[in-house]
Amino acid sequence: MPKDGIGASVKRKEDYRFITGQGAYTxxxxxxxxxxxxxxxxxxxxxxxxxVDTAAAAAMPGVVKILTGADYAAEGLGGLxxxxxxxxxxxxxxxxxxxPLAVDRVRHVGDQVAVVIANSAAEARDAAEAVAVAYExxxxxxxxxxxxxxxxxxxHDEAPGNLCYDWExxxxxxxxxxxxxxxxxxxxxxxxxxxxxxxxxxxxxxAEYDRATREYTLYTTSQNPHVIRLLMGAFVLQLPxxxxxxxxxxxxxxxxxxxxxxxxxxxxxxxxxxxARPIKWTAERAESFVTDxxxxxxxxxxxxxxxxxxxxxxLKVDTKANMGAYLxxxxxxxxxxxxxxxxxxxxxxxxxxxxxxxxxxxxxxxDAYRGAGRPEATFVVERIxxxxxxxxxxxxxxxxxxxxxxxxxxxYQTPVAxxxxxxxxxxxxxxxLAAADYNGFAARRAEAxxxxxxxGIGLSAYIEACGIAPSAVVGSLGARAGLYECGExxxxxxxxxxxxxxxxxxxxxxxxxFAQIIAERLGVDIDAVEVVHGDTSKIPFxxxxxxxxxxxxGGSALSRxxxxxxxxxxxxxxxxxxxxxxxxxxADGQFTVAGTDKSVGFGDVALTAYVPxxxxxxELEPGLDETAFYDPANFTFPxxxxxxxxxxxxxxxAVEIASFAASDDFGNVINPMIVEGQVHGGIVQGVxxxxxxxxxxxxxxxxxxxxxxxxxxxRADDVPSFSVSTETTPCPHNPLGVKGCGxxxxxxxxxxxxxxxxxxLSSRGVSRIDMPATPARIWQALNAA
Amino acid sequence: xxxxxxxxxxxxxxxxxxxxxxxxxxxxxxxxxxxxxxxxDTSQCGxxxxxxxxxxxxxxxMLAVQCEGADVTTIEGVADGDTLHPMQEAFRDxxxxxxxxxxPGMIMSALDLAGRNSAPSETEVREWLEGNICxxxxxxxxxxxxxxxxxxxxxxxxx
Numbered sequence: 001m002p003k004d005g006i007g008a009s010v011k012r013k014e015d016y017r018f019i020t021g022q023g024a025y026t027x028x029x030x031x032x033x034x035x036x037x038x039x040x041x042x043x044x045x046x047x048x049x050x051x052v053d054t055a056a057a058a059a060m061p062g063v064v065k066i067l068t069g070a071d072y073a074a075e076g077l078g079g080l081x082x083x084x085x086x087x088x089x090x091x092x093x094x095x096x097x098x099x100p101l102a103v104d105r106v107r108h109v110g111d112q113v114a115v116v117i118a119n120s121a122a123e124a125r126d127a128a129e130a131v132a133v134a135y136e137x138x139x140x141x142x143x144x145x146x147x148x149x150x151x152x153x154x155x156h157d158e159a160p161g162n163l164c165y166d167w168e169x170x171x172x173x174x175x176x177x178x179x180x181x182x183x184x185x186x187x188x189x190x191x192x193x194x195x196x197x198x199x200x201x202x203x204x205x206x207a208e209y210d211r212a213t214r215e216y217t218l219y220t221t222s223q224n225p226h227v228i229r230l231l232m233g234a235f236v237l238q239l240p241x242x243x244x245x246x247x248x249x250x251x252x253x254x255x256x257x258x259x260x261x262x263x264x265x266x267x268x269x270x271x272x273x274x275x276a277r278p279i280k281w282t283a284e285r286a287e288s289f290v291t292d293x294x295x296x297x298x299x300x301x302x303x304x305x306x307x308x309x310x311x312x313x314x315l316k317v318d319t320k321a322n323m324g325a326y327l328x329x330x331x332x333x334x335x336x337x338x339x340x341x342x343x344x345x346x347x348x349x350x351x352x353x354x355x356x357x358x359x360x361x362x363x364x365x366x367d368a369y370r371g372a373g374r375p376e377a378t379f380v381v382e383r384i385x386x387x388x389x390x391x392x393x394x395x396x397x398x399x400x401x402x403x404x405x406x407x408x409x410x411x412y413q414t415p416v417a418x419x420x421x422x423x424x425x426x427x428x429x430x431x432x433l434a435a436a437d438y439n440g441f442a443a444r445r446a447e448a449x450x451x452x453x454x455x456g457i458g459l460s461a462y463i464e465a466c467g468i469a470p471s472a473v474v475g476s477l478g479a480r481a482g483l484y485e486c487g488e489x490x491x492x493x494x495x496x497x498x499x500x501x502x503x504x505x506x507x508x509x510x511x512x513x514f515a516q517i518i519a520e521r522l523g524v525d526i527d528a529v530e531v532v533h534g535d536t537s538k539i540p541f542x543x544x545x546x547x548x549x550x551x552x553x554g555g556s557a558l559s560r561x562x563x564x565x566x567x568x569x570x571x572x573x574x575x576x577x578x579x580x581x582x583x584x585x586x587a588d589g590q591f592t593v594a595g596t597d598k599s600v601g602f603g604d605v606a607l608t609a610y611v612p613x614x615x616x617x618x619e620l621e622p623g624l625d626e627t628a629f630y631d632p633a634n635f636t637f638p639x640x641x642x643x644x645x646x647x648x649x650x651x652x653x654a655v656e657i658a659s660f661a662a663s664d665d666f667g668n669v670i671n672p673m674i675v676e677g678q679v680h681g682g683i684v685q686g687v688x689x690x691x692x693x694x695x696x697x698x699x700x701x702x703x704x705x706x707x708x709x710x711x712x713x714x715r716a717d718d719v720p721s722f723s724v725s726t727e728t729t730p731c732p733h734n735p736l737g738v739k740g741c742g743x744x745x746x747x748x749x750x751x752x753x754x755x756x757x758x759x760x761l762s763s764r765g766v767s768r769i770d771m772p773a774t775p776a777r778i779w780q781a782l783n784a785a
Numbered sequence: 786x787x788x789x790x791x792x793x794x795x796x797x798x799x800x801x802x803x804x805x806x807x808x809x810x811x812x813x814x815x816x817x818x819x820x821x822x823x824x825x826d827t828s829q830c831g832x833x834x835x836x837x838x839x840x841x842x843x844x845x846x847m848l849a850v851q852c853e854g855a856d857v858t859t860i861e862g863v864a865d866g867d868t869l870h871p872m873q874e875a876f877r878d879x880x881x882x883x884x885x886x887x888x889p890g891m892i893m894s895a896l897d898l899a900g901r902n903s904a905p906s907e908t909e910v911r912e913w914l915e916g917n918i919c920x921x922x923x924x925x926x927x928x929x930x931x932x933x934x935x936x937x938x939x940x941x942x943x944x
Contacts (some may be wrong), residue, residue: 011877018885019873019892021820021860028819122803200824200832200886200920252822252886253920285825507884507921677880677926684923708829708918716914716924721907745923 005520009673013526014511023250026204026221031278034206035064037268038124039281040114040131041290042106045140045362045701046153049104049133052114057130062123065275066131067267068114069101077270080261081235085478086332086358088165093358096156098326100236100263106135107155107325108363109703110290115267117275121282140362140701144299144320147361155325155360162360164323165332169340169416170353178314178351182305186388191770192376194297194322194695195688196711197369199506201252202288207268208278215243218269222248222534223258223504224544229536230481231261231329237270241536244269248534251506255685256368257292258506259546260329264291289706294695295369297322298335298376304349304384310392310399314351317343317380321358324365331367332358337477338373338465338547344414345381346425346461346639347403352415362701368546370685370746371464378462382751386458390762396755397433400461401426407729418465420637424665427727428640429461431663435723436643444645444658454648454763455658458755459641462748466740467552467636467731484631485549486541487557489518489565491624493610495603496528502542503554504534507681508742509674510550514558516670517736521562522602523589540627548740551670552636552731559735560628569605571620576600576608636731636739640664642683644752648760653779655691655757661723662748667731667739675741679724682745688714689746690753694772712772791852793818794862802849808842809833811849812859820860820889824918831917834890835859841897843916860889863896872896872934881930883921891917895931903939905932 004010017023054066080098087093102113114131118124141147141155147162155162179185199221206219216239222228225246232246233239251258268279283291299320305313321335340354371378385403389396404425405412412420433439441457448455468474471482488500499514515529532538543549566586573591574581583594592599608615609624645658662679669675692712696704705711730737750771757773758766765785769777790799793816800815812818812835823845824832833845836858863870872895875881882888891914898905898913905913910928919927 012880014885015877015882016869018882018888019860019869019876020864021818021889023820023885025819025822025886027823028813030817122805198920200830200884200918201822202824250885252824253884255920282823285827285830509883673880677883677922680923680925681883681921682923685920707827708825709827713829713918713920714923715918716928717908717911719924721925721928722923 004526005516006670008516008671010512010516010526010671012509012512013515014509025201025250025252026206026219027282029206029219029249031206031208034278034280035117035119035275036121036124037115037117037279037281038128039112039264040116040128040133042102042109042111042113044106044135044137045109045142046138047106047135048138049102049106049113050136051134053132054114056132057116057127060123060127060130062119063116063127064119065117065271066114067271069099069103072099072101073103077238078236080263081231082327082332083329083480084333085480086165086167086336087478088167090166093165093332094156094159095327096158100266109701110364111325112263115271117271117279142362142697142699142701144322144359144361146699147359148320153362155362159360164358164360166357167336168353168355172353175314175316175351175353179305182313183308184306184392186304186384186391188302188384188387190300190302190380190383192296192298192300192379193689193771195295195369195693196289196695197255197257197292197295198713199253199255199257202283202285203258203262203292204282205265205268206278206280207272209273209276211276215245216269216272217245217247218265219247219249220265221251221258223251223254223506223546224542225504225534225536226502226542227544228261228265232266232269236266245537248504251504254506255370256295256372256546259544260293260367286707290364290703293328293365293367294324295366296376297366300380302380302384304388306388306392310394310402312347312349312403315343315349317354319354319356321356322361322363322366323358324361324363326365328365328367331365333478334368334373339377341416341418342374342377342463342465343381343416346405346463348405350415363697370682371743372547374464374743375747375750378460378747379751382460382462383754386755396459397429397438400429400459419634421634421732422729423637423639424727424729425461425639428663428665431725431727432641432643432661435661435663435725436645436659438643441645448647454650454760455645456756456758456760457643457645458752458759459643460748460752460755461641463637463639464743464747465635466548466638466743467632468547468549469632470634471631482631483543484629485543485553485557486627486629487554487561488540488625488627489558489561491565491606493607495524495606497522497524499529499531499558500539501531501533501554501558502539502544503550504545508545508550508678509671513551513670513674514555517555517558518562524602548638548742551736551738552734552740553630553632555736555738556632556734557628557630560630561626564626564628565624568624568626572605572608573600575616575620576605633733636667638664638666638739638741638744640744640748642748642752644756646753646756646760648757648778650764650782653775653782655773655778657687657720660720663725663727664741664744665727665729666741668728668737669726675726676724678741679745680722682743683722683749684714684719685746686749687719687753690750690771690773692718692772787850789849789853791855791857793857794859804850806849807845808847808849808852809844812844818859818861822886822889824886829918831890831894832887834893834917836893836897841894860892863892871937872899875934875937876930879926879930879933881922881927887917887919891919891927895934898931899935899938903935905935907932
């Protein structure tokens with residue numbers, strides 16, 4: 001193995017520019033003659049727009065242009081599209097129009113009404129305040145409960161009762177029959193709290209139009225620039241792709257929130273040809289809170305039926321999911337196909353039914369956020385399993401073991417559509433319990449009690465479906481696009497390599513990980529490899545980065561492209577050494593004629609490919625540049641076990657995470673350092689959900705947690721250091737044997753933390769605490785118990 | 786409009802600013818020093834931390850005119866030419882960054898801590914970072930980086 005090849009903790013190639021302040025994020029881009037946009041946004045959750053008067057604003061200093069929803073509507077352009085159609089019990093979901101600028105009604109605080117473009121950001125801000133919008137405020141439905149109540153305010157006329165769809169999976173009568181035979185049924189009511197993703201870089205965009213070439217360029221904070229080009233070009237603005245370039249430069253975190261096509265991207269691009277100058281927009285954090293798609297927001301009742309020995313007989317789950325005011329790009333699939341299909345967890349539960357009602361409310365749209373449906377599923381399964389273990393008096397680890405899909409049972413068909421490809425749940429459980437010193441817990445609890453503290457331990461044995469996605473499968477489930485990935489390996493004449501990938505790196509370290517794969521495969525130095533992503537003018541195509549897909553799908557496309565490079569290079573080497581193509585072997589960057597000492601280096605072959613003389617041009621095309629698309633055969637199934645131990649001060653309700661241990665099976669690991677970092681970050685997002693973060697709307701639809709003064713982001717002193725390790729069962733159906741690691745922490749951690757909190761509080765008679773388990777909630781529960 | 790003069794990364798600079806212009810706007814928009822970032826609007830996230838007269842400060846919460854005559858150091862002024870500062874090296878060696886957006890503020894904040902405490906404990910580092918938010922790393926490797934960076938600085942490899 002080359003020193004920087006697969007399996008090495010190579011220091012990241014991208015770090016130099018970031019630690020020296022030379023990253024190039026969207027807001028760092030300044031274009032000549034640039035103007036600045038500020039959006040006029042609704043202060044109401046629900047209102048009729050009586051009029052929009054821009055006259056006073058237009059007369060303000062520096063104002064270049066003001067555009068309203070009426071201006072946009074007059075051009076007959078499209079609304080923001082939804083990429084996934086879910087079909088419920090009563091037919092296809094209700095899919096209301098989503099105008100990029102509101103025309104006659106606003107449906108959430110932050111809904112955009114007009115855009116002001118001026119010579120400076122300050123002038124645009126001043127003028128935006130002078131745009132006079134006459135609103136007639138209407139009653140709002142700001143929560144799932146309020147939206148489903150009789151007589152609730154209607155978000156969309158075409159969605160009576162605010163129902164987007166009523167969907168189910170599984171045979172309910174069949175599951176009910178399983179419950180009839182149960183020795184014990186455990187029931188839980190759960191709230192999966194609404195979260196704001198909060199990538200540290202606020203969303204931003206710069207759009208410009210070139211009159212000479214009639215080309216549009218959009219720089220945007222996106223995880224998938226090709227998807228934005230396709231959605232915005234084909235469906236919204238009706239611009240041809242060959243005159244529309246979308247660039248996602250350095251992006252400061254995404255976590256899902258930068259997947260979606262947002263109104264600001266379309267409006268800036270549309271307006272750029274009108275003002276014939278570049279336009280920049282950068283969200284303020286307060287604006288991000290009311291415009292970035294939020295995550296989670298489920299209310300669930302679940303029941304688990306067991307026999308006398310605790311073997312699971314059936315699971316019933318009834319979930320209500322908040323869609324917000326409009327359907328964001330991938331919103332409908334999150335509480336259905338990315339959620340209910342994971343409710344088997346790591347277990348052999350034979351009968352599962354899940355019903356999901358998706359509900360419109362007068363709140364910011366809700367869509368995929370790190371884990372997207374799978375954290376919600378894991379929270380249901382792992383909270384109910386842990387609760388069942390306590391109720392049955394069976395050790396929670398032992399109850400899990402009794403119900404695990406055994407490691408010799410793969411491929412394993414679950415009752416909720418998925419076929420798990422591989423796994424070793426006993427292995428990750430054992431490793432996590434050892435790392436957490438599970439057996440020593442009783443002594444630690446006793447010691448904590450002697451100090452007046454409540455100590456608890458909680459497990460979360462999670463599974464996720466990643467490597468999104470096998471196109472035929474998701475197509476049959478309503479996805480309006482296949483989810484292939486594309487990679488192009490361009491070998492240069494002297495043997496250095498540029499890899500163009502359709503995935504996007506916004507913290508994941510692709511520039512290093514992909515380079516390691518290439519260094520290993522071609523025997524070139526890692527410094528001779530450059531990875532290019534995020535520019536539709538450079539990369540043939542790409543579906544981007546989400547759903548832990550970059551390595552499993554994008555890395556597989558890379559692997560296929562490398563196969564093609566090797567095949568062609570062998571033909572060139574055979575020509576150079578006057579040998580038969582079948583006799584050429586390739587290892588460590590050298591092509592050798594089998595059984596001889598004749599060899600030629602990779603660099604010589606590359607040079608011959610481009611500047612040939614004495615070359616069989618009739619039989620062999622010059623060049624060494626290969627593109628491959630990869631469509632996965634199945635999802636990948638990362639799984640593992642996280643164990644959290646907490647200590648609670650009953651006097652204050654404050655929770656301290658005493659320790660956190662994770663054992664994950666991500667298949668083969670390319671760069672262990674990067675993988676560990678992904679797990680650390682995911683865990684803290686999960687801890688944030690469990691203990692700190694909660695998005696609160698008041699009954700009128702005002703966002704009460706609209707800044708970092710109100711929305712509690714995890715900080716360094718809220719969490720400890722972690723113990724993380726991996727077990728490996730390679731993915732059997734992709735060429736690298738990889739599964740994906742980006743979402744695991746956020747998926748596993750909330751249940752582990754909340755199981756520990758409930759365990760700690762159980763001795764004081766507290767049976768239910770919802771997330772976030774803040775000191776106030778815990779203190780109140782302790783005092784009410 | 787008032788003219789403001791200050792030393793930034795050892796160079797004398799001046800510019801016309803509005804009275805309301807923030808230090809971070811002056812650095813990013815007029816001096817094109819875009820390594821200093823803006824991640825929030827309530828002085829919470831710390832992506833904008835620079836040093837003003839040797840002390841870490843949130844450049845989103847100071848007016849440019851308040852820095853008249855001051856010595857300001859930004860992330861662009863930390864390395865010695867192509868030679869990275871030990872704290873920068875420590876962030877790279879310990880994978881103390883992912884998306885990189887909070888990183889300049891983290892490094893500037895860490896340098897202030899290391900100047901006050903050459904061997905900070907994990908607890909001291911975590912408490913010091915109260916004003917810096919990272920959404921990617923879970924802080925684990927940032928804490929390791931800062932402890933290692935402070936040790937390297939104390940060992941006389943720079944600083």
